[in-house]
Amino acid sequence: MAVDERSPICMPPNDHSAQLKESPAILGFAVLQDLLNLARVNSLWPMTFGIACCSIEMMAAGMARFDLDRFGIIFRSTPRQSDVMIVAGTISHKFVPTIKTLWEQMPGPKWVIAMGNCAISGGPFAYEGQYAIVNGADKILPVDIYVPGCPPRPEGLIQGLLQLQKKITKGTIDANRRAEKAARRAKK
Numbered sequence: 001m002a003v004d005e006r007s008p009i010c011m012p013p014n015d016h017s018a019q020l021k022e023s024p025a026i027l028g029f030a031v032l033q034d035l036l037n038l039a040r041v042n043s044l045w046p047m048t049f050g051i052a053c054c055s056i057e058m059m060a061a062g063m064a065r066f067d068l069d070r071f072g073i074i075f076r077s078t079p080r081q082s083d084v085m086i087v088a089g090t091i092s093h094k095f096v097p098t099i100k101t102l103w104e105q106m107p108g109p110k111w112v113i114a115m116g117n118c119a120i121s122g123g124p125f126a127y128e129g130q131y132a133i134v135n136g137a138d139k140i141l142p143v144d145i146y147v148p149g150c151p152p153r154p155e156g157l158i159q160g161l162l163q164l165q166k167k168i169t170k171g172t173i174d175a176n177r178r179a180e181k182a183a184r185r186a187k188k
């Protein structure tokens with residue numbers, strides 16, 4: 001299962017050499033950031049949180065056959081100990097306040113994976129005139145990785161998690177979020 005091409009995973013690696021020339025102190029922080037990111041990617045803790053049929057595949061990914069534990073990826077039962085939200089299923093408008101509350105309860109840095117066509121774009125429920133379903137998790141959350149399929153298989157989710165690890169170690173997510181924040185500030 002290929003990960004959706006909208007995931008900007010082909011970013012160049014971090015280049016800290018220019019920062020070194022400008023200020024050794026900045027380099028110190030950059031290396032520390034790389035070390036922290038390395039620790040983070042080897043201990044991603046997704047929240048135990050499923051909305052619809054895709055979450056059955058998410059559960060399978062955590063079970064013995066696919067065994068996410070071997071990557072240090074361990075599901076937690078509370079948002080306060082989680083740093084990854086896997087949106088696995090159809091998002092109804094009624095459920096949006098709950099999703100936002102859970103997201104806000106997660107400590108940062110934190111990431112979002114949209115798993116399945118419903119979480120990416122509304123899936124089979126995105127048709128003209130429908131009024132109950134949100135057409136994609138990115139309407140309410142800053143999605144980092146898209147895993148397509150209806151449903152995606154556990155291998156697809158694992159691939160998505162591995163891509164998320166790559167993005168975190170390359171620092172592209174931090175850079176994207178900083179750019180988004182700057183753009184929001186500029187609009188105000």
Ligand code: SF4
Nearest residue numbers: 053054116118150151
């Ligand atoms: S993408 Fe398909 S399998 Fe996943 S929640 Fe939607 S309808 Fe169910």
